[in-house]
Amino acid sequence: MLVHSRGARWAVWAVFAVLFLPLFALPLLVVLGASSATHWSGVLPSGPTVANFRSATRGDALQALTTSLVTAVTASLLALAVGTWAALAAAGLKKRYRRIVDALFVLPVAVPSVVVGLSLLVAFSKPPMLLNGTRWIVILAHTVLVTAFAHQSVSAAITRLDPAYEQAAASLGARPAYVLWRVRLPLLLPSLTAAAGLCFALSMGELSATMMLYPPDWTPLPVLIYSATDRGALFAGSALAVVLMAATLIVLFAVSRVRNRASYR
Amino acid sequence: MSSGISSGIRFDSVSVAYDGNVVLDSLDLTVGPGEVMALLGPSGSGKTTALRAVAGFVRPVSGRVFLGDRDVTDLPPHRRGIGMVVQQYALFPHLRVADNVAFGLRARRTPKAEVRERVAEALEMTGMAAYARRHPRELSGGQQQRVAIARALAIRPEVLLLDEPLSALDAQLRSGMLAELGRLHRELPDVSILYVTHDQVEALTLADRIAVMDRARLRACGTPTELYRAPADEFTASFVGGANLLPVTVGAGGVDFAGVAVKVDTGGVAAGARATLCVRPHLVGLGEGPNRLVGTVTDVQWRGATHRLCVEVGGEVVMADLRELRDPPGFGDSVSLHFAAEDAVLLPVGVGRG
Numbered sequence: 001m002l003v004h005s006r007g008a009r010w011a012v013w014a015v016f017a018v019l020f021l022p023l024f025a026l027p028l029l030v031v032l033g034a035s036s037a038t039h040w041s042g043v044l045p046s047g048p049t050v051a052n053f054r055s056a057t058r059g060d061a062l063q064a065l066t067t068s069l070v071t072a073v074t075a076s077l078l079a080l081a082v083g084t085w086a087a088l089a090a091a092g093l094k095k096r097y098r099r100i101v102d103a104l105f106v107l108p109v110a111v112p113s114v115v116v117g118l119s120l121l122v123a124f125s126k127p128p129m130l131l132n133g134t135r136w137i138v139i140l141a142h143t144v145l146v147t148a149f150a151h152q153s154v155s156a157a158i159t160r161l162d163p164a165y166e167q168a169a170a171s172l173g174a175r176p177a178y179v180l181w182r183v184r185l186p187l188l189l190p191s192l193t194a195a196a197g198l199c200f201a202l203s204m205g206e207l208s209a210t211m212m213l214y215p216p217d218w219t220p221l222p223v224l225i226y227s228a229t230d231r232g233a234l235f236a237g238s239a240l241a242v243v244l245m246a247a248t249l250i251v252l253f254a255v256s257r258v259r260n261r262a263s264y265r
Numbered sequence: 266m267s268s269g270i271s272s273g274i275r276f277d278s279v280s281v282a283y284d285g286n287v288v289l290d291s292l293d294l295t296v297g298p299g300e301v302m303a304l305l306g307p308s309g310s311g312k313t314t315a316l317r318a319v320a321g322f323v324r325p326v327s328g329r330v331f332l333g334d335r336d337v338t339d340l341p342p343h344r345r346g347i348g349m350v351v352q353q354y355a356l357f358p359h360l361r362v363a364d365n366v367a368f369g370l371r372a373r374r375t376p377k378a379e380v381r382e383r384v385a386e387a388l389e390m391t392g393m394a395a396y397a398r399r400h401p402r403e404l405s406g407g408q409q410q411r412v413a414i415a416r417a418l419a420i421r422p423e424v425l426l427l428d429e430p431l432s433a434l435d436a437q438l439r440s441g442m443l444a445e446l447g448r449l450h451r452e453l454p455d456v457s458i459l460y461v462t463h464d465q466v467e468a469l470t471l472a473d474r475i476a477v478m479d480r481a482r483l484r485a486c487g488t489p490t491e492l493y494r495a496p497a498d499e500f501t502a503s504f505v506g507g508a509n510l511l512p513v514t515v516g517a518g519g520v521d522f523a524g525v526a527v528k529v530d531t532g533g534v535a536a537g538a539r540a541t542l543c544v545r546p547h548l549v550g551l552g553e554g555p556n557r558l559v560g561t562v563t564d565v566q567w568r569g570a571t572h573r574l575c576v577e578v579g580g581e582v583v584m585a586d587l588r589e590l591r592d593p594p595g596f597g598d599s600v601s602l603h604f605a606a607e608d609a610v611l612l613p614v615g616v617g618r619g
Binding site for chain 1: 341358359368
């Protein structure tokens with residue numbers, strides 16, 4: 001413990017409570033409260049019900065949840081593959097070229113996601129690359145947006161990787177591809193799963209670029225939440241938000257289980 | 266790997282430079298088949314660079330590296346067929362001991378039955394057979410190093426590169442592993458070993474020949490006895506075994522040290538020349554005797570089995586390692602030291618200081 005005196009420790013906890021509760025915990029609690037209510041006119045929500053959840057887990061809502069899950073999983077896997085590939089390739093380059101690659105991959109994060117959405121819309125609206133109106137443009141947008149994070153966390157892990165392992169493997173007669181599959185990637189596995197979790201969570205919550213691109217038959221859950229609250233259906237929207245939150249947390253929990261088993265040190 | 270006719274390592278004026286900084290300066294050295302060659306030197310002397318040039322992790326700017334009669338200078342590391350063991354073991358943390366040892370064999374697509382057989386053999390040889398199912402993190406440092414050696418031996422290399430393999434172990438374990446390495450070499454008499462170390466005891470114990478390196482250059486190369494008994498220059502004398510290096514003037518049939526006539530074999534050095542007299546501290550005795558030097562004690566260090574006396578004689582400090590003294594002299598006492606003429610070696614001055 002950094003703070004030793006009892007009084008100071010209480011003060012630290014008090015500051016934490018004042019900052020954390022209103023900023024982070026309270027909004028989530030409000031959503032949680034609203035999701036199972038029919039009215040909220042007093043201090044607390046009233047008219048408890050499960051009807052909101054019932055409608056949030058069937059029909060269009062269920063469709064949207066699967067859409068979100070499929071989009072997020074596909075986008076994260078694609079981003080992980082591309083980001084890892086680029087990070088591994090960049091690791092073999094000279095420092096100057098590595099910086100250029102790093103800068104290129106940060107670009108989608110530096111640019112507002114609305115701009116990314118718009119640029120994809122413009123780029124893929126004409127044959128032969130006509131993706132507009134299909135689910136693929138949504139998946140592509142999510143991939144572009146989250147690849148930056150995959151690339152960044154994997155390339156950070158690669159620089160921390162002790163070259164002694166690769167060299168030991170090479171001296172034992174392993175070709176570079178064999179070293180990659182049997183030594184480097186297994187050693188990077190904890191970072192890869194962490195990156196996958198991050199990408200998944202970001203993709204599940206993506207709204208601004210999705211709004212510009214989604215076709216009617218591929219509506220992710222955040223869009224549904226937005227339109228519900230937009231037309232004033234706050235309680236139904238809250239229930240959808242809780243479903244989105246729960247689904248994301250469950251997947252992240254599963255990923256972290258995989259990661260714990262993959263960390264060897 | 267498969268050539269099998271003549272192994273051994275040959276450096277043919279190999280130079281390595283990083284960004285114009287020469288870290289290995291035209292090294293010429295041959296390690297015979299089955300020979301243990303120690304590369305001995307302080308850090309930054311280029312010894313590890315020489316080893317990495319054999320392994321293929323650094324590319325020489327000039328010169329060639331041969332394994333047997335194969336020129337491997339342009340071959341990537343995985344096609345050289347060498348075994349390597351490094352200071353930090355570099356065992357693959359995600360693989361069990363047996364899979365670590367099998368790694369090189371599987372990378373070469375060795376048939377399964379043979380992999381099993383050779384892994385068992387390598388683990389047996391290093392005394393690690395009981396630990397095959399463990400992960401590296403469950404082993405002690407010494408055990409990890411044994412596994413690393415087993416892993417390198419499993420591919421039956423003709424050349425084994427050992428890069429400070431014992432430096433990460435504590436002193437007691439180190440002397441045990443040193444004996445173990447000696448035994449392994451007797452069991453594998455055809456394997457040439459290049460052993461990089463900064464520890465002269467390891468080099469003297471294990472090596473058939475020692476190559477002394479300093480500041481990117483090879484200083485001396487010879488059998489441990491040659492280098493120890495008759496070092497060619499001051500650096501070798503002080504690095505292999507520790508030495509008193511005393512400035513002297515050569516006379517007829519002896520030398521003059523701080524006004525005292527000392528009888529030694531002057532060899533071919535001309536009378537009147539300046540030279541350095543090399544005397545090992547443990548060959549210096551206390552009390553009356555031949556070649557007597559009188560001086561004042563400046564330091565007494567008790568090292569358990571021995572006492573080290575530092576005695577100032579005519580402005581120079583002479584060190585003497587003596588069997589534990591019952592009644593050691595005190596600081597500032599006047600004492601006599603002596604040494605036998607045949608225990609001193611005369612070195613031409615300036616050699617090895619470049």
